[in-house]
Amino acid sequence: MTSPVTFDLAGEVALVTGATSGFGRHFAEVLSAAGATVVLTGRRVDRLEALRQQLAAAGRRAHAVALDVTSVASMRACVAEAERLAGAITVLVNNAGISVQATARDLREADWDAVMDTNVKGVFFMAQLVGTGMIERGIRGRIVNVASIGAERVLPGLVAYCASKAAVAMMTRGLAREWARYGIAVNAICPGYVQTEINDAWFETEAGKKQIAGFPRRRLAIEASLDAPLLLLCSRHAEFVTGSLLTIDDGQRLG
Numbered sequence: 001m002t003s004p005v006t007f008d009l010a011g012e013v014a015l016v017t018g019a020t021s022g023f024g025r026h027f028a029e030v031l032s033a034a035g036a037t038v039v040l041t042g043r044r045v046d047r048l049e050a051l052r053q054q055l056a057a058a059g060r061r062a063h064a065v066a067l068d069v070t071s072v073a074s075m076r077a078c079v080a081e082a083e084r085l086a087g088a089i090t091v092l093v094n095n096a097g098i099s100v101q102a103t104a105r106d107l108r109e110a111d112w113d114a115v116m117d118t119n120v121k122g123v124f125f126m127a128q129l130v131g132t133g134m135i136e137r138g139i140r141g142r143i144v145n146v147a148s149i150g151a152e153r154v155l156p157g158l159v160a161y162c163a164s165k166a167a168v169a170m171m172t173r174g175l176a177r178e179w180a181r182y183g184i185a186v187n188a189i190c191p192g193y194v195q196t197e198i199n200d201a202w203f204e205t206e207a208g209k210k211q212i213a214g215f216p217r218r219r220l221a222i223e224a225s226l227d228a229p230l231l232l233l234c235s236r237h238a239e240f241v242t243g244s245l246l247t248i249d250d251g252q253r254l255g
Contacts, residue, residue: 007231010035013086014234015079017069017126018096020047022196023146026223027093027230032060034231036091039082041067061086069096069122070114079129088137091234092130094123094145094168099161112160119164120171127175131184140183144233145172147188147245149253165190169245176243185242187233192249195220216251225250 014031018024020042032038032055040048040062048064055062063085067078082089097119100111127143134141149155150162151169169188176186193215195203202208203220212220229246232238247253 005237007034007228007235007237009091009231009234012036012090012234013039013082013088014091014093015039015041015082015089015130016093016095017041017067017122019051020044023191023194023223023226024093024095025051027095027226028062029055030227030230031091031093031234032058032062034234036234037061037086038063039086039089040064041078041082042096043068067096069126070117072125075122075125075129079126079133083133088139089130089133090139090141092126092141092143093230093234094126094143096122097146097164099158101157102160103157104159107160115160115164116167119161120167123168124171127171127186131175131179131186134184135179135182138182141185142234142238143175143184143186144230145186145188147172147190149190149192149247149249151188151190151245152247153253172245173243180242185233185238187238187241187244187246189226189229189233190245190247190249191221191226192247192252193220194226195222214255216255219250221248221250221252 014036016024016028019028019040028038028040045066052062052064065078065081068074123145145168147168148165151165155162172186172188229248
């Protein structure tokens with residue numbers, strides 16, 4: 001009789017970027033609950049430490065390490081410290097990202113640079129650093145990049161964000177192709193609009209409610225809807241999955 005599929009990440013060391021809030025914090029909690037040792041990274045060290053203490057109180061293994069994904073020097077220092085504290089990284093969740101709401105006519109150079117440095121440069125060089133370590137150690141690791149339905153659909157007022165996520169999507173496929181021979185799986189999840197602490201206020205407004213009414217299922221996704229796809233891509237059950245863009249949007253892109 002076939003055993004049921006379980007997502008046991010015991011023995012894995014998972015580094016999560018942007019773990020101070022939103023998806024990153026949630027993903028870190030999910031991976032920790034599945035048994036992974038989690039390295040929490042981000043700029044707001046006080047928040048990282050609070051989460052680390054919360055996980056430790058639940059009997060889980062976690063470490064907090066400062067990281068600015070717009071700086072390659074910071075990324076190098078972060079990876080080195082993560083490996084010193086937790087050992088070789090076997091899972092990377094490239095989550096850190098920002099968006100700037102502006103039309104193409106109004107978008108400033110500084111905003112464009114901030115989005116691209118965080119969402120594209122940060123994702124690539126974290127993948128490069130961690131992936132190189134996996135290759136040198138012979139680790140058949142997993143890298144999960146967080147893209148968006150904006151990689152394939154225009155989101156009004158978010159031209160820079162959408163461009164950055166389209167870059168992440170193609171980057172994911174390129175890395176997957178280059179590192180396939182080393183057994184490293186590189187995939188991306190592409191969430192749609194998900195209810196979080198960041199957008200709660202917007203979706204309570206009349207305009208926000210109207211936007212939800214325009215979705216095919218007339219509802220927002222929730223963070224927990226990303227759990228199973230994330231765990232799959234971080235686990236050994238995804239042995240034959242690489243270079244994939246997994247859209248989780250409740251059909252929003254169809255509207």
